[in-house]
Amino acid sequence: MTVHTALSRRSFIVGSAAAGGLSLGLRLPLTAEAAAAARQPEVNAWVVVKPDDTVVIRIARSEMGQGALTGLAQLVAEELQCDWSKVTTEYPTPGENLARDRVWGSFSTGGSRGIRESHDYVRKGGAAARQMLVAAAAEQWGVPAAECTAAKSVITHAASGRSTTYGRVAEAAARQPVPTDVPLRDPKDWTIAGQPLPRLDTADKLTGKQVYGTDLTMPGLLNAAIKACPVFGGRLASFDAAAVAKMPGVRKVVKVDDTAVAVVADTWWRAKTALDALPIVWDEGPNTDVSSASIADTLRKGFDADDAFVGTAAGDAKTALAAAGARIVTADYAYPYQNHATMEPMNATALFTPRRCEVWVPTQNGEASLAAAAEAAGLPIGRCEVHKIHLGGGFGRRGNFQDYVRQAVSIAKELPGTPVKLIWSREEDMLHGAYHPTTQCRMTGALDAQGNLTALHMRISGQSILAAVRPEGMQGGKDPVVFQGLNGGGAEGAFAYTVPDLLIDHAMRNPPVPPGFWRGVNLNQNTFYVESFMDELAHAAGQDPLAFRRKLMARHPRHLAVLEAVAERIGWQTKPPEGVHRGLAQIMGFGSYVAAAAEVSVTGGKLKIHRIVAATDAGHVVNPAQVERQVEGSFVYGLSAALHGECTVKGGRMEQENFDSYDVLRLAEMPAVETIIMPSGGFWGGVGEPTIAVAAPAVLNAVFAATGKRIRDLPLKNHKLA
Amino acid sequence: MARLTINAAVREVDADPDTPLLWVLREQVGLTGTKYGCGIAACGACTVHIDGVATRACALPISALGPEQAIVTIEGLSPDGSHPLQQAWLALDVPQCGYCQAGMLMAAASLLAQNPSPTDADIDAEITNICRCGTYNRVRAAIKQAAAGGAAQRG
Ligand code: FES
Ligand code: FES
Numbered sequence: 027m028t029v030h031t032a033l034s035r036r037s038f039i040v041g042s043a044a045a046g047g048l049s050l051g052l053r054l055p056l057t058a059e060a061a062a063a064a065r066q067p068e069v070n071a072w073v074v075v076k077p078d079d080t081v082v083i084r085i086a087r088s089e090m091g092q093g094a095l096t097g098l099a100q101l102v103a104e105e106l107q108c109d110w111s112k113v114t115t116e117y118p119t120p121g122e123n124l125a126r127d128r129v130w131g132s133f134s135t136g137g138s139r140g141i142r143e144s145h146d147y148v149r150k151g152g153a154a155a156r157q158m159l160v161a162a163a164a165e166q167w168g169v170p171a172a173e174c175t176a177a178k179s180v181i182t183h184a185a186s187g188r189s190t191t192y193g194r195v196a197e198a199a200a201r202q203p204v205p206t207d208v209p210l211r212d213p214k215d216w217t218i219a220g221q222p223l224p225r226l227d228t229a230d231k232l233t234g235k236q237v238y239g240t241d242l243t244m245p246g247l248l249n250a251a252i253k254a255c256p257v258f259g260g261r262l263a264s265f266d267a268a269a270v271a272k273m274p275g276v277r278k279v280v281k282v283d284d285t286a287v288a289v290v291a292d293t294w295w296r297a298k299t300a301l302d303a304l305p306i307v308w309d310e311g312p313n314t315d316v317s318s319a320s321i322a323d324t325l326r327k328g329f330d331a332d333d334a335f336v337g338t339a340a341g342d343a344k345t346a347l348a349a350a351g352a353r354i355v356t357a358d359y360a361y362p363y364q365n366h367a368t369m370e371p372m373n374a375t376a377l378f379t380p381r382r383c384e385v386w387v388p389t390q391n392g393e394a395s396l397a398a399a400a401e402a403a404g405l406p407i408g409r410c411e412v413h414k415i416h417l418g419g420g421f422g423r424r425g426n427f428q429d430y431v432r433q434a435v436s437i438a439k440e441l442p443g444t445p446v447k448l449i450w451s452r453e454e455d456m457l458h459g460a461y462h463p464t465t466q467c468r469m470t471g472a473l474d475a476q477g478n479l480t481a482l483h484m485r486i487s488g489q490s491i492l493a494a495v496r497p498e499g500m501q502g503g504k505d506p507v508v509f510q511g512l513n514g515g516g517a518e519g520a521f522a523y524t525v526p527d528l529l530i531d532h533a534m535r536n537p538p539v540p541p542g543f544w545r546g547v548n549l550n551q552n553t554f555y556v557e558s559f560m561d562e563l564a565h566a567a568g569q570d571p572l573a574f575r576r577k578l579m580a581r582h583p584r585h586l587a588v589l590e591a592v593a594e595r596i597g598w599q600t601k602p603p604e605g606v607h608r609g610l611a612q613i614m615g616f617g618s619y620v621a622a623a624a625e626v627s628v629t630g631g632k633l634k635i636h637r638i639v640a641a642t643d644a645g646h647v648v649n650p651a652q653v654e655r656q657v658e659g660s661f662v663y664g665l666s667a668a669l670h671g672e673c674t675v676k677g678g679r680m681e682q683e684n685f686d687s688y689d690v691l692r693l694a695e696m697p698a699v700e701t702i703i704m705p706s707g708g709f710w711g712g713v714g715e716p717t718i719a720v721a722a723p724a725v726l727n728a729v730f731a732a733t734g735k736r737i738r739d740l741p742l743k744n745h746k747l748a
Numbered sequence: 749m750a751r752l753t754i755n756a757a758v759r760e761v762d763a764d765p766d767t768p769l770l771w772v773l774r775e776q777v778g779l780t781g782t783k784y785g786c787g788i789a790a791c792g793a794c795t796v797h798i799d800g801v802a803t804r805a806c807a808l809p810i811s812a813l814g815p816e817q818a819i820v821t822i823e824g825l826s827p828d829g830s831h832p833l834q835q836a837w838l839a840l841d842v843p844q845c846g847y848c849q850a851g852m853l854m855a856a857a858s859l860l861a862q863n864p865s866p867t868d869a870d871i872d873a874e875i876t877n878i879c880r881c882g883t884y885n886r887v888r889a890a891i892k893q894a895a896a897g898g899a900a901q902r903g
Contacts, residue, residue: 090845091843091844091845091846091881092844093844224841225841225843227846228837228838228841228842228843228846229829229838230846231843231846231849232829232834232837232838232843232849232853233781233822233823233825233829233834234779234780234781234782234821234822234823234850235781236846237780238783238847240780240783240784241774241780243778243780249775274764293771293775293776294771294775295767295768295771295775296764299764367880368845368847368880369783369785369791369793369845369847369848369878369879369880369881370783370785370845370847371784371785416845416846417845418783418845418846418847419845419847419880419881420845421880449784451787452785452786452787452788651841655841655844655882655883655886658882658883658885658886659844659881659882659883660882661882662879662880662881662882662884663880663882666880684786684787684788684790685785685786685788685790685791685878686788686790690878690880691884692876692877692878692884693871693872693875693876693877693879693884693887693888694872694873694876696884696885696888698885699885
């Protein structure tokens with residue numbers, strides 16, 4: 027394998043495009059090669075049909091394990107009515123997208139948006155291509171297009187008994203006018219979309235053939251290992267390059283920005299070995315006193331602070347909770363920092379010359395990578411190109427944050443004409459995360475004499491992701507994403523419970539630890555807080571947790587439907603087996619309604635999760651088999667965080683540097699998961715993230731049922747159950 | 749120069765003796781199917797077989813190996829992806845991102861070679877590899893499917 031075969035013609039496009047001096051938003055005449063590729067079999071931007079009827083579907087979003095590649099191809103193929111067995115896929119490059127007026131739309135792959143945000147235009151892409159193919163055949167036959175039908179890549183004119191294939195008319199189809207009226211097929215007539223089809227990208231993942239970013243090679247490639255100041259906000263003071271210059275394979279020691287130093291060598295192992303031997307002096311900066319304890323203290327003070335942003339409110343919760351006679355239940359919760367810990371560490375390969383810069387990178391957002399590359403290269407964006415590679419896990423780490431791209435380009439700039447592959451060690455990955463933010467929450471509820479919840483104040487205190495990474499999304503100082511799952515309405519999570527006096531607010535406290543979008547984002551801790559506390563309230567009221575919730579959910583039938591579904595399947599109304607205890611949780615987020623029920627036992631202080639039932643209403647389902655995998659995977663991610671995961675701060679830096687101290691769920695702990703997919707239609711919800719949020723509260727509510735111990739801060743490993 | 753027998757071929761490699769086998773495979777022999785995940789034998793992404801036994805290659809210096817030891821990587825598990833485990837993995841569509849899967853397959857192949865009908869407890873004990881995408885239940889099911897189909901005959 028060399029990069030040229032692995033990465034196709036696209037590697038070369040930027041070289042010629044560079045001369046055009048493209049800048050953002052300008053249309054650039056296609057390069058000769060791109061034009062040739064476009065001319066040959068492209069029907070439109072989404073669909074290429076080759077003479078042998080092979081269909082290439084262009085996928086703008088990234089494949090990181092979640093199955094978007096297959097799902098998006100299904101949506102295009104459904105409208106195209108092509109032969110699924112002849113479908114292959116390719117990524118257009120971010121540079122091509124810019125050169126073609128962003129014909130493929132956004133490349134961003136996060137927030138469980140891959141399908142829910144692009145289903146309309148990708149389906150239209152497939153439908154328009156089908157119309158053009160049919161029109162081309164009809165024109166050749168001299169018959170009205172309306173008399174022709176298309177199925178499985180074959181166009182038929184029944185009246186004259188003629189038929190042809192997509193491959194034969196593809197070239198003529200490309201010359202057809204682009205249709206303006208593009209009706210879409212009704213999801214209930216779907217034959218390719220909506221089906222549990224196997225993934226398109228499995229075979230190479232079983233033989234070692236799949237090329238990840240860390241595997242890239244190309245002629246003359248050098249490898250880089252990097253260390254940035256481990257203390258947040260610190261800088262690189264100095265290093266002694268001479269001390270390692272003569273070590274085997276070492277080519278160069280490079281200062282990277284003001285914060286990091288990299289060793290470039292013939293192999294990565296030699297680069298890392300020399301880096302470990304390199305004397306480095308850090309200027310640790312202003313945060314060396316910051317610790318988990320100091321952060322927790324700051325957050326706790328936010329419970330009583332007046333400077334809170336209101337997320338959702340009804341009535342007057344504060345007055346109601348202060349009123350005499352109300353029975354008050356209150357509890358404080360906390361959620362720690364987490365690292366994404368993708369199995370493939372951060373990496374990027376860059377090739378810089380003074381005229382152009384190319385980057386090969388596993389990225390959740392190719393356009394963000396391109397912007398980062400251009401900025402680091404100091405070149406116009408049109409002289410840069412990014413080649414996307416399948417990701418060895420993303421989970422939010424590889425979208426907004428393009429630190430590794432910037433670093434790779436900075437290093438490559440020191441070695442013009444030489445491709446440099448930067449791979450972070452696991453330690454670097456653990457020390458320089460974009461961490462799941464830390465928050466605390468004080469829940470205060472009032473129960474009336476009948477045990478009804480009449481008032482609720484949910485005070486979140488803690489970190490805002492947007493304030494740190496996307497300040498343009500802030501609304502007058504407020505971070506709306508903090509309230510995921512707690513909103514008055516909307517796709518990002520309507521709060522299920524109708525409480526007469528309700529206040530959900532946020533005291534923003536931002537410690538100097540970089541936060542990021544971590545699979546599930548703020549839905550994770552919000553669901554842990556709300557669903558644990560609902561359980562607490564139910565027990566305080568002496569009511570069954572399902573019945574207690576049900577009374578408050580009448581206005582949210584979809585929320586209730588998934589909750590009822592898991593309760594029924596787990597056998598909520600029947601007695602569990604001896605020693606087994608159950609817990610429930612529900613939430614809405616990322617456009618979908620989800621719920622989970624767990625069965626656990628605790629013996630000698632040891633937790634065993636026997637069984638999980640999970641329900642998802644995502645509106646429409648493009649591939650139920652992949653939804654099942656996302657739901658199962660969500661429990662691995664969610665339970666890793668609930669049981670084991672925690673990044674602690676000491677001396678202004680993370681204490682955990684590898685999987686020995688940052689443990690995650692392994693196979694032996696994995697419960698059986700039964701998935702109920704119950705699409706109610708009429709909307710498009712995401713499935714990669716929401717279920718993560720119900721994993722912890724469902725299990726921990728069951729732990730309470732088993733032990734009487736209420737776990738109010740994660741992870742569980744910090745608590746004794748015996 | 750070290751002499752190593754990798755996927756039934758003897759290779760001369762020019763590497764410092766303390767270089768872990770993982771990096772020799774990836775960077776000197778060009779077998780990149782074996783993955784780096786942690787470097788401290790904690791995740792299993794780098795699992796290969798040494799004389800049939802699943803071994804984490806990231807923490808094993810090549811100085812500990814001689815040409816008489818048979819090293820098998822994912823590329824050598826079968827010539828064409830036809831090992832019963834690979835077939836079961838394909839039938840159950842196990843991988844998500846796939847990064848951990850070579851290590852999973854190699855760990856599972858070693859388990860089946862030694863224990864043709866593993867129980868759930870055997871699988872729990874032997875398959876300690878990390879998968880962050882969450883393929884564990886399908887890994888378990890695929891191991892059982894391959895075992896039921898007679899993976900053992902292939903050793
Ligand atoms: S890379 Fe060897 S066990 Fe993780
Ligand atoms: S399939 Fe992605 S880490 Fe296992």
